[in-house]
Amino acid sequence: MSDHRRLGRELELFDTDPLMGSGLPYWLPDGASVRHALEEYIRSAERRAGYQHVYSPVLGKRELYELSGHWAHYRDDMFPPMDLGGEQVVLRPSLCPHHALIYRSRLHSYRDLPVRMAELGGMYRSELSGVLGGLSRVRAIQLNDAHIFCTLDQVADEAQAALAMIRRAYAALGITPSRYRLSLPGAGGKYVGEQENWGRATDLLRDVLERSGLDHEPAGGEAAFYGPKIDVQVVDSAGRESTLSTVQVDFHQPEQFDLHYIGADGARHRPVMVHRSIIGSVERAVAHLIEQHDGAFPAWLAPTQLVILPITEAERPAAQALARRCENLRVDIAGPDRGSLGARVRENRKVPYQAVIGAREASADQVALRLRDGRRLDPMPAAEVLDRIAAIVGAHRPELWGR
Numbered sequence: 001m002s003d004h005r006r007l008g009r010e011l012e013l014f015d016t017d018p019l020m021g022s023g024l025p026y027w028l029p030d031g032a033s034v035r036h037a038l039e040e041y042i043r044s045a046e047r048r049a050g051y052q053h054v055y056s057p058v059l060g061k062r063e064l065y066e067l068s069g070h071w072a073h074y075r076d077d078m079f080p081p082m083d084l085g086g087e088q089v090v091l092r093p094s095l096c097p098h099h100a101l102i103y104r105s106r107l108h109s110y111r112d113l114p115v116r117m118a119e120l121g122g123m124y125r126s127e128l129s130g131v132l133g134g135l136s137r138v139r140a141i142q143l144n145d146a147h148i149f150c151t152l153d154q155v156a157d158e159a160q161a162a163l164a165m166i167r168r169a170y171a172a173l174g175i176t177p178s179r180y181r182l183s184l185p186g187a188g189g190k191y192v193g194e195q196e197n198w199g200r201a202t203d204l205l206r207d208v209l210e211r212s213g214l215d216h217e218p219a220g221g222e223a224a225f226y227g228p229k230i231d232v233q234v235v236d237s238a239g240r241e242s243t244l245s246t247v248q249v250d251f252h253q254p255e256q257f258d259l260h261y262i263g264a265d266g267a268r269h270r271p272v273m274v275h276r277s278i279i280g281s282v283e284r285a286v287a288h289l290i291e292q293h294d295g296a297f298p299a300w301l302a303p304t305q306l307v308i309l310p311i312t313e314a315e316r317p318a319a320q321a322l323a324r325r326c327e328n329l330r331v332d333i334a335g336p337d338r339g340s341l342g343a344r345v346r347e348n349r350k351v352p353y354q355a356v357i358g359a360r361e362a363s364a365d366q367v368a369l370r371l372r373d374g375r376r377l378d379p380m381p382a383a384e385v386l387d388r389i390a391a392i393v394g395a396h397r398p399e400l401w402g403r
């Protein structure tokens with residue numbers, strides 16, 4: 001594994017500027033391509049799993065976070081409030097309070113549950129500048145977040161389905177978790193809600209881990225202030241562990257926001273909130289992907305998926321014609337003006353597919369394909385190559401080619 005900050009600069013994925021400020025990286029075009037592919041994958045996986053997407057603002061009134069409990073329990077990590085015409089607004093430290101208000105804005109029957117509300121949304125954390133660096137610790141965070149409002153009976157299935165989504169995403173992304181952690185409260189008074197609910201939520205999450213056949217370790221002092229959680233942990237190039245994905249059970253915020261649904265008995269009942277994130281923040285996920293793959297992303301995520309290498313200028317028209325046929329792929333042509341064939345192959349060593357076109361290939365509408373892992377395939381019809389790559393990319397398969 002190599003440091004994502006070095007690779008990020010070398011591969012021109014992201015950078016920072018002292019005038020924007022530390023912990024506020026910007027994304028260059030190649031980094032933005034990776035991020036866009038990742039966000040699209042998440043949105044489509046969520047749509048297929050029955051989530052509905054919303055947008056909510058990155059600011060809220062201070063009272064909102066007083067109600068949610070963030071102001072009392074999380075203020076040290078929040079930016080100071082801004083005075084605005086007699087009221088105070090804050091950059092949000094999480095999306096939960098906004099989603100609770102959106103749920104509350106409509107009447108819900110037990111037949112509508114579970115309501116699965118998802119958003120890739122901005123949130124902010126006032127990290128100290130000493131700990132900032134690259135994409136793994138930032139002050140402006142794009143979170144892949146969702147809240148499932150459901151009955152107590154539905155919590156286990158919803159949490160288990162969320163965990164299954166996380167494992168599918170990791171398979172597509174080529175991420176191996178270092179461990180699953182059952183994060184429990186520790187000593188001290190920073191936890192809210194009744195003891196009975198904490199016990200119930202913990203039992204539910206432990207059952208979900210066991211039913212999923214996952215080894216896990218309990219960790220005191222790592223719970224959210226409102227409830228216990230399953231954390232999926234990864235390790236970075238420096239050996240530091242951090243949380244990427246999480247599934248949490250929360251009885252507290254539904255209480256605070258007085259959320260309800262109408263039951264089969266016609267009476268009002270309190271839903272439970274399951275908080276879950278498949279890849280955590282986009283920044284940390286991409287930081288981890290850069291390190292895990294040493295900048296050589298799975299084909300579906302790669303900034304450039306196919307580079308076409310005409311051997312001489314005579315094959316440039318054939319290269320251009322091939323590029324025009326790659327409708328849904330991110331393609332680049334590296335012609336002889338960019339150096340010898342060997343130099344161009346080296347320069348594009350992180351690109352999963354390299355299509356070499358010589359005189360023979362050009363006249364036969366064929367391609368001599370080189371794979372990033374060093375394999376060199378015999379010349380094949382161009383259409384066959386493009387179909388195969390499109391199928392691998394479209395299915396988010398982690399392997400380059402198969403057998």
Ligand SMILES: [Zn+2]
Nearest residue numbers: 094095096275
């Ligand atoms: Zn939440």
